[in-house]
Amino acid sequence: MKPSVTETINFYQGHDPATLVATYGSPLYVYNENIFRQRCKDMKNLTSYPNFRVNYAIKANTNLTLLGIAKEEGLHADVSSPGEAIAALKAGFTPDDLFFIANNISAEEMSFAIERGITLSLDSISQLETYGKLNPGGKIALRFNGGVGGGHHENVITGGDKTKFGIRAVFIPEVKALLDKYNLQLIGINHHFGSQNPEELYLAGVEELLSIARHFENLEFIDLGGGFSIPYHKQKGEAPMNLAYLGQTLTKYLTDFTKEYGKPLTYMIEPGRYISAECGVLLGTVHSIKQNGETKFAGTDLGFSVLVRTTLYEAHHDIEVYNSSEGPLTPISIVGNQCESGDYIAKSRPLPPIKEGDILGILDAGAYGYSMSSIYNHRPRPAEVLIKKDGELIQIRRRDTYEDMLANML
Ligand code: LLP
Numbered sequence: 001m002k003p004s005v006t007e008t009i010n011f012y013q014g015h016d017p018a019t020l021v022a023t024y025g026s027p028l029y030v031y032n033e034n035i036f037r038q039r040c041k042d043m044k045n046l047t048s049y050p051n052f053r054v055n056y057a058i059k060a061n062t063n064l065t066l067l068g069i070a071k072e073e074g075l076h077a078d079v080s081s082p083g084e085a086i087a088a089l090k091a092g093f094t095p096d097d098l099f100f101i102a103n104n105i106s107a108e109e110m111s112f113a114i115e116r117g118i119t120l121s122l123d124s125i126s127q128l129e130t131y132g133k134l135n136p137g138g139k140i141a142l143r144f145n146g147g148v149g150g151g152h153h154e155n156v157i158t159g160g161d162k163t164k165f166g167i168r169a170v171f172i173p174e175v176k177a178l179l180d181k182y183n184l185q186l187i188g189i190n191h192h193f194g195s196q197n198p199e200e201l202y203l204a205g206v207e208e209l210l211s212i213a214r215h216f217e218n219l220e221f222i223d224l225g226g227g228f229s230i231p232y233h234k235q236k237g238e239a240p241m242n243l244a245y246l247g248q249t250l251t252k253y254l255t256d257f258t259k260e261y262g263k264p265l266t267y268m269i270e271p272g273r274y275i276s277a278e279c280g281v282l283l284g285t286v287h288s289i290k291q292n293g294e295t296k297f298a299g300t301d302l303g304f305s306v307l308v309r310t311t312l313y314e315a316h317h318d319i320e321v322y323n324s325s326e327g328p329l330t331p332i333s334i335v336g337n338q339c340e341s342g343d344y345i346a347k348s349r350p351l352p353p354i355k356e357g358d359i360l361g362i363l364d365a366g367a368y369g370y371s372m373s374s375i376y377n378h379r380p381r382p383a384e385v386l387i388k389k390d391g392e393l394i395q396i397r398r399r400d401t402y403e404d405m406l407a408n409m410l
Helices: 017-024 034-044 065-071 082-090 107-116 125-136 169-181 199-213 243-261 309-313 402-406
Strands: 028-032 050-056 076-079 100-102 119-124 139-145 185-190 221-223 266-269 281-291 295-300 319-322 330-335 342-350 359-362 383-387 391-398
Touching: 017 028, 017 281, 017 359, 017 383, 028 034, 034 050, 034 342, 050 100, 050 169, 076 082, 082 100, 082 107, 100 309, 107 281, 119 185, 119 199, 125 139, 125 330, 169 185, 199 221, 199 243, 281 319, 281 342, 309 342, 319 342
Parallel strands: 028 383, 050 076, 050 266, 076 100, 100 119, 119 139, 139 185, 185 221, 221 266, 295 330
Antiparallel strands: 028 281, 281 295, 281 359, 319 359, 330 342, 383 391
């Protein structure tokens, strides 16, 4: 039989998925440190442009152990809330390492960043006015929306007119007037137009952002955003992004633009998924098999409280079945244990024979998996374990207890 994806990359390093689930409970998030480190390195080495900074968008996965490894690998961090900033600081990042890219935040949240010296990016004229009143003379960054948008699903497109994000270029005169009014220094501009984008679209976005940068004279940095894609269809042989091409083209764009700008510039990127998706597999257990008319279902403990991407974005995740049965691939829908019909991991997916008690592995679940989990139906969020460089297994988060889920209620 053809080796599975996890066998090909030696994901489990000798650990047995069924034993992991027996030890730490089902479902379970399993991460591989080597893969996480490699993805950090890929991004750090993306371009040879000298002043280049990788801010890991920690919303993809905020586990403190993984954040600590990202810091060790020389990454910085993009945070989207005070809570994420606190997590990053706890994991060892310094306030200087953080870039707080805010959307519709309160004055208190702005003060949180100002008091700690965390660089803040705002993304509307009205938020800029609030900031100006709060911190006249301060240094600030702004998120622009150049018009290009893209992504694997409508809900993740963050560029163009249909999204709430960023300031459109037509408002540059208003921006300049507010900067003058409050004596603010615009030290950086940034954008992020969507997730899971191909190379050419990313580059088109970069060109747009650089054309916005031409309107501002004293920038210290330009942040080109995240959105790098990963191959979710590995079982069909999908190729990874062409980072060599993307990197070389970026190097040219950045070198040329800095020359034109005439002042030193740092460039940053904000990859989230690229850093953490592929290092994670979500394990779950099959509890029932059912035929409803034409559709065969495998009922599992992988509800959308554990992984919501499939329900929210109709996202594809490759699935591995860990059992000893062999047989032809037949279509089966993998569903969870939540009381909603939208609760599924895959619809009519051709998979090998599945029976009760089998363990399933949902691949590429390290980004926006645990970080988007919830306690819907009062199901505890799962534990997380890490297979370290040398194969040693450590637990990096315990499973919620039923008491945890009741703890905040008065
Ligand atoms: N920068 C900003 C300002 C962002 O809002 C995001 C993601 C990123 C960077 C990182 O994007 P990435 O490189 O991971 O594509 N939950 C969705 C993705 C939504 C991402 C939201 N913002 C998913 O599971 O596909």
